[in-house]
Amino acid sequence: MGVALRDILLDYKNPVDWNELAGNCAVDGNNALYQFLTTIRQPDGTPLMDTGGRVTSHLSGLFFRLSNFLENGMHPVFIFDGKPPQFKSETIIIRREKKEKAKEAYMEAIAVGDTKEAFRQARSATKVDSEIIESSKKLLKLMGVPYFEAPGEGEAQAAVMAMSGDVKYSISQDYDSLLFGAPRLVRNMTVSRRRKVRGRTISVNPEKIVLSDVLSGLMITREELIEMGILIGTDFNEGVRGVGAKTALKIVREGKFAETVSEKLPGFDPDPVKEFFLNPPYSSDYNLEWKAVDFDGIIDYLCGDYEFSRGRIDAILEKLNVKQGQKTLEQWF
Structure with missing residues (x-):
């Protein structure tokens, strides 16, 4: 969300x-x-x-x-x-x-x-x-x-x-x-x-x-932006009832984040959520390689397997072909 x-x-x-x-x-x-x-x-x-x-x-x-x-x-x-x-x-x-x-x-x-x-x-x-x-x-x-x-x-x-x-x-x-x-x-x-x-x-x-x-x-740090998110509510925690973006901004600017969490969210430790935003798990093992569009494969998949309108798919692929300076659809069939 x-x-x-x-x-x-x-x-x-x-x-x-x-x-x-x-x-x-x-x-x-x-x-x-x-x-x-x-x-x-x-x-x-x-x-x-x-x-x-x-x-x-x-x-x-x-x-x-x-x-x-x-x-x-x-x-x-x-x-x-x-x-x-x-x-x-x-x-x-x-x-x-x-x-x-x-x-x-x-x-x-x-x-x-x-x-x-x-x-x-x-x-x-x-x-x-x-x-x-x-x-x-x-x-x-x-x-x-x-x-x-x-x-x-x-x-x-x-x-x-x-x-x-x-x-x-x-x-x-x-x-x-x-x-x-x-x-x-x-x-x-x-x-x-x-x-x-x-x-x-x-x-x-x-x-x-x-x-x-x-x-x-906004005159804040990224950590304070994260604190604002925690106060408002993120995918990882329930926020403080009634606190929206503008109120959260006021709270962190006044240095009252910890005080507000302690008072309004008793028992909640914001540190794991904050740490997750600052240092999330990620991978460096990826290959950014873009390949040629498989025109025949797309038509077989969308029009053959999933019954898409051949006319609509052909029109888009032909437009894409022309834009990329490749041969027209007629030459593919």
């Missing part, structure tokens, strides 16, 4: 054109797939599926976004979550329970014909399971895009890679990337340039957040 820092980051969100994003970039894979699964749905909340009932929303989103990335000279590497830290187990249990309740509410809404409520509950019940991830990895391979599993959190691995200079920036919707130290975070990479928010469609464009600008502008 990510830490709710939006209210203090508005002044640090810089619009960025797609043509400025060329180069290596690390994508929070689980975050991207979750986006696709929650947004690419029928009006009643039903995800896109083939005739066998297999979900295809994630493959649709992934294919079109990857094509857009490659057309714009971007070299993405997708990073998937590995083993979560022990102190995330409670969060995982709570989320699982909420998703089960949302699934029940979805079925009830469908039964009474309330499509608006059904759509809302379907999004809340979304899960990124192993089948979703494995089918996505196969498409990534066909698109020539490298991927690997992080030893811990995917966005933490992406942040470390950005800090080392192996990639120019991290891509994720979650602000946690900043707490993990990502020097540059890019959000809103939707191909359609539109997103549904509270039932209405709004226009969105890519935005870049530079961590050093945030820290200097």
Whole structure:
């Protein structure tokens, strides 16, 4: 879900054109797939599926976004979550329970014909399971895009890679990337340039957040930014009730973080969470090698296995071919 820092980051969100994003970039894979699964749905909340009932929303989103990335000279590497830290187990249990309740509410809404409520509950019940991830990895391979599993959190691995200079920036919707130290975070990479928010469609464009600008502008350190996250609530701890970004900023500026935690979260030790953000588990054993797009393989996989429209896939692949200066689709068949 990510830490709710939006209210203090508005002044640090810089619009960025797609043509400025060329180069290596690390994508929070689980975050991207979750986006696709929650947004690419029928009006009643039903995800896109083939005739066998297999979900295809994630493959649709992934294919079109990857094509857009490659057309714009971007070299993405997708990073998937590995083993979560022990102190995330409670969060995982709570989320699982909420998703089960949302699934029940979805079925009830469908039964009474309330499509608006059904759509809302379907999004809340979304899960990124192993089948979703494995089918996505196969498409990534066909698109020539490298991927690997992080030893811990995917966005933490992406942040470390950005800090080392192996990639120019991290891509994720979650602000946690900043707490993990990502020097540059890019959000809103939707191909359609539109997103549904509270039932209405709004226009969105890519935005870049530079961590050093945030820290200097707010006059805090990265450690204090992490303390703010702990007060607000992260994926690894429950925050202080009633404390949002602006209140958290005031508390850390006044040096009252420890005092507030002791008073409002008795029995909670913030140090393991803070240490996890500052020094997360990561791997240096990865190979950033981008390969040629397997046009035949993509058509067999998406159109053959998952029944995608051949016309739509052909059009995108032909556009990608022309952009890359390769031969046209007609020469491939």
